[in-house]
Every structure is written in C-alpha cells, then in structure tokens.
Amino acid sequence: MKISVAMATYNGEKYIQKQLDSILNQSHKVNEIILVDDKSTDNTREVIQKYIQQHPEMKFSFYVNEVNMGYKKNFKKAMSYCRGEYIFLCDQDDIWLSNKVEEMIAIMDTHPNILSLASSFSFIDKDDKTFEVEKVKGLSNNNLLRMVVNTNDVVEVTFETLLTQNSFQGCALVIRQELNQRFQECFTEDLFHDWLINLLAAEQKGMYFYNKSLFLYRIHGKNTIGINEQEHYTKKEHAQKRNELKTRLLLAQYPLETLKKLEKTEPRLSQYQPDYKKRMMFYQNHIDYLTNGNVIKLFLQNFSPYYKGMKTKKARIMDLIFAFKQKFKSI
Numbered sequence: 001m002k003i004s005v006a007m008a009t010y011n012g013e014k015y016i017q018k019q020l021d022s023i024l025n026q027s028h029k030v031n032e033i034i035l036v037d038d039k040s041t042d043n044t045r046e047v048i049q050k051y052i053q054q055h056p057e058m059k060f061s062f063y064v065n066e067v068n069m070g071y072k073k074n075f076k077k078a079m080s081y082c083r084g085e086y087i088f089l090c091d092q093d094d095i096w097l098s099n100k101v102e103e104m105i106a107i108m109d110t111h112p113n114i115l116s117l118a119s120s121f122s123f124i125d126k127d128d129k130t131f132e133v134e135k136v137k138g139l140s141n142n143n144l145l146r147m148v149v150n151t152n153d154v155v156e157v158t159f160e161t162l163l164t165q166n167s168f169q170g171c172a173l174v175i176r177q178e179l180n181q182r183f184q185e186c187f188t189e190d191l192f193h194d195w196l197i198n199l200l201a202a203e204q205k206g207m208y209f210y211n212k213s214l215f216l217y218r219i220h221g222k223n224t225i226g227i228n229e230q231e232h233y234t235k236k237e238h239a240q241k242r243n244e245l246k247t248r249l250l251l252a253q254y255p256l257e258t259l260k261k262l263e264k265t266e267p268r269l270s271q272y273q274p275d276y277k278k279r280m281m282f283y284q285n286h287i288d289y290l291t292n293g294n295v296i297k298l299f300l301q302n303f304s305p306y307y308k309g310m311k312t313k314k315a316r317i318m319d320l321i322f323a324f325k326q327k328f329k330s331i
Helices: 016-024 044-054 071-080 100-110 159-164 177-186 193-203 235-242 245-265 276-292 295-303 305-310 313-329
Strands: 003-009 032-037 059-064 086-090 116-124 154-156 173-176 207-218
Touching: 003 016, 003 071, 016 044, 032 044, 032 071, 044 059, 071 086, 071 177, 071 193, 086 100, 086 177, 100 116, 100 173, 100 207, 116 193, 159 193, 159 245, 159 305, 173 177, 173 193, 177 193, 193 207, 193 245, 245 276, 245 305, 245 313, 276 295, 276 305, 276 313, 295 305, 295 313
Parallel strands: 003 032, 003 086, 032 059, 116 207
Antiparallel strands: 086 173, 116 173, 154 207
16 A cells, blocks of 8 residues: 655745654655646745655655646645555644554555545644644534534535535645546646545545644744635624625525536536536526525425435524515515
C-alpha cells in the first residue's frame, strides 16, 4: 500500500516547515510528498529545496509552475503526480497530529466503499495558539456540516447534504486513487476543488466524515482559501436575516447552481443521480413559490423528500408564513 501527500504551495515560507515536520513525524509513514509551487514571490521555494536536502529519507517530488495557475489548478496538478493508493490533500500552513495518517488509513482499509474521508479539525491562529468557535446546535465539524455527528463516529455524508454547501476543506481529506482519476477527468474551475472531489464521491455513496480532530487548521490574514472570520450578529439580527427573501432562498439556490455546474463537467451524473433533473426542477419551483408568495404550491412541496432533506420542519413552516406575507405584499 502506497500513501501520497499532495501539497500546493504559494507564498508559504513562514509555516511550511512546521507542516512538513508534522507529516514526517506521523506514526504511520507516508511514501511520497508531492509539492507544486504556484510561482511564489517569497522564499517558499528555497525553504522547500533546503528541507528536501535535509531529509533524504523521504521521497519528495517538487515542481514549480512557470506561471501562476491559481489554487484550484495547482491542487489538480499536484494530485495528478500522486501514485499512491491513498492520497492526502495538504495545505502549506496547517499542522497534522501525529496519528492523522494512521487513523484515517485504518478506516479506509476496513471500509472499501469509502472513496473520500474527511476528519474534523481544531483551529489555531498565526501564533499556533488554539481557539474555538461557538458551536451551533444541529451542526458539526466546527459548524461546517449541517448534521449532528457524535464524537469519533464515522458517518456517510450524502450527495444531497453536500449540494447545499462545501462542508470539508481539502486539507481534511484522504481519497482513493480511483476518485483522483475521476476528479482529473471532471475538473472544472466552476467549483472548489475539494467540493468537487466530495460531490463525485457522494454520487457513489462514498463520502464519509470521521468526527475526530486530527489536524490544526490555521486561520490567518494570508489564507488563500479556507474559513474566514464569521460575522457576529445578535439574536435579533439573526432573526431579521432569516426573514429576508435572499436568506430564505439560499438553501435552494446553492444546490441548484451546484447541480448546473456539475452537469456541465460530470458525464456520469445521470447514472449515479438519475433524479437530478427532478431535483433541479424542485429547487427552481421552490425559488419561484417563495418569491411570488405561492402559499398553496409551497405547502404541496412539503410532501417532497427534497424539501424535507433541504429544510427542517420549523424552517418549512417559516417558509409558509413568509410566502403568506409575500402574497399580501403584492396585493
């Protein structure tokens, strides 16, 4: 069994050595580390080259782009060079806990149906200090995942769940080589690379989440991608935002746009998700019914499993109240 690590780098001179140290210090060793630098303007390349010279025991492959490609294409390129049965995606500024590879590979080995496995994580700041965000009821994975998952459980994340939002960073993932091949074929810049990977896995019921923190995810001012500092609202402000039309439409608009983008690039979408056209029609109708205050048709949507999967019972009731108000606004 061969294990690859794919790391895309760009102006990461400050933290990259700590990340590489954490990979080399794993209790279960990896076989190769692929690094692709996206034409950094700082000393990232020099730091990497020096590190490689200092660690001849590890197989490194280091590539430098002639032009800046952007993080999506850069990750795709790094993954294309990976030859392992398992591939870990890796950011340049995080820190892996020493048991990350061991625990995730053990799960993959015992569950051959899993194509993509994400772990949870803990936050650190620019000075390596840990911090937490306030947990929201009904959410998991530091509020990124719209479902409740018990600590240390391994659960499937459905295609429908992932349509609404990107719930896992690429640096949380280990994937099988067969999924990497599909990702290379279906790649599009219209979707985040990690989101596309997980959607492709979920199509085949192969996307899973391990609710255990296995790496330290760094939040700082120079993150290329990742979790931005969330806006803080009072309860009154939250209530006001929930009652805005734009907010109530988001859970239908996001999956609709995601399906449209996926349809363009994934030739097997209808094979793995034969009802996706019906889903698209449901989301479009839902947007129309809410916007135009069509209470009766919105009520009838409550019998659809798509609606139940998209919104809670309370949210569906609030939709009806909102539509009722919309109707009388137009009179």
